[in-house]
Amino acid sequence: MKLYHGEPNAASLTVMAALFEKGINAEFEAIDLCAGERHDLPITYGVEVLRSVEGEGPVLVNNGEAMADSVFIGCMLDESKGDATLLAGDAYRRWQIMVWCRHVIERVAPAASYIGNQAYLQDALKRMSDADFAALTAKIAAEDLRGRWEEVRQGDFTEERLAECRAKIVQMVDKIEAQLSGDWIFGDFSLADLETYSWLRGMLSLVPESFDGHDSVIAWMGRVQDRPSVAKALSLSVTGSPEKAWPVGPEINRWG
């Protein structure tokens, strides 16, 4: 098993920490997702990587197959070794975790990416020469993903959109607060904690107001960060500030 991952943030952090949680051995290779290196790997690309709804996430190669979409990779890792720990419990609890993660993927991840791209990625892309940028995007198979790269470089961000995205982060923090009764979101630690933390970590500095007065959520984030799996993933950062690494993410829902 080999994992090509970006900085331990967002989708990459979920998969890196999930591997450590499960104690599954994998070869790790850091790549720069923000420079489009995911489109230049020595792997056989299938539709799952080329058309991943997640955007520029990590790629796990297992049994020769290149896999994408961090939550479902997390499910696979959990089902591959030992008892279920990331998605343990009865069918109803598993439904709760899946629906929660789905909310993160569909609503929170696109919003966080928009905010993170605006704050960090656009400047990096603007510094690239036209030729280099054209060479990068020429390698991207999915039209919509290529379009999002182009929008970031052009600085196509609106105040209205940013406000909507910040509102989604605020709602997510409220939702965690409402759900937390013990240490973790659904009783025991689960993929829901990991996935939510991975997308929110960078929002602490980018949308600090959403955490105002939510001490229980801040404390929960501290508990996730202290898990050995998460600490180990964070220690693999190349830049030292993974919370600033925001590769192009999922699309904001275009239909309801």
Added chain:
Amino acid sequence: MTDVTLYHWEPNANSGKPMLALAEKGVDYNSHYLDLLNFDQHDPEYLKINPQGTIPAMTHGNLMLTESTAIMEYVNEAFDGPELMPSDPQARWRVRWWMKFFDQWFAPSVSMMGWNWFVGPSVRERDPEELAARIERIPMPERRVAWKKAIYGLFSEEELRVSQQRAEIGITLLEEELTKHKWLGTDEYTLADINGFNLGFALPMSQPDHCNDEKTPHTMEWLRKIYERPATKETWAKGRTELASRVTFLERQ
């Protein structure tokens, strides 16, 4: 006696997913039909069950579940009957990948065109004031926008162009995938096939130039094979509109 109640509309898109999964499992359920074209899903009574005002929702004893794809996984795990997920973890990942690709990328585009072609025109002629009042009580802001666009015909050309382009790409990718295994993503019949059928059964009619026996033979065969299953026949017989009855197009000549 059953302690399962499903709140659904036509066997189509999101409603049809849990309907078909329950039928495949052989689970008896109370069928509670909500007429989406009559805005039943925004009735205060139903909002007590699902405050988001969307369909489907399912109750099992005192548990309440939403999100069609997640409901299907629940149904598969919580009830006896044929297994609808592969046993190999990597095949399960592939099944989930395709369901997400359908739910978040392919189906919304097909759905937008469906709302433009069927849902909007079906309700447009009603009393304008009544319609305005109906839109007002929709709980989710995004859905209020969607309904306005459908009712007043406000989808932009660009939006519809992108949806059409995605439908065509989706059809091509699905056809390629169906050449690889017996069913979608794996050799067993799974939730991905159920999900895909709900999105795809009408494509040969709505996209006849792109989805047909010549261009997409594997997809056509796959749709016909699913249509032939007793659970599918039983489920589509619960439809009340042309949306569902179109399925007979898949009858082998």
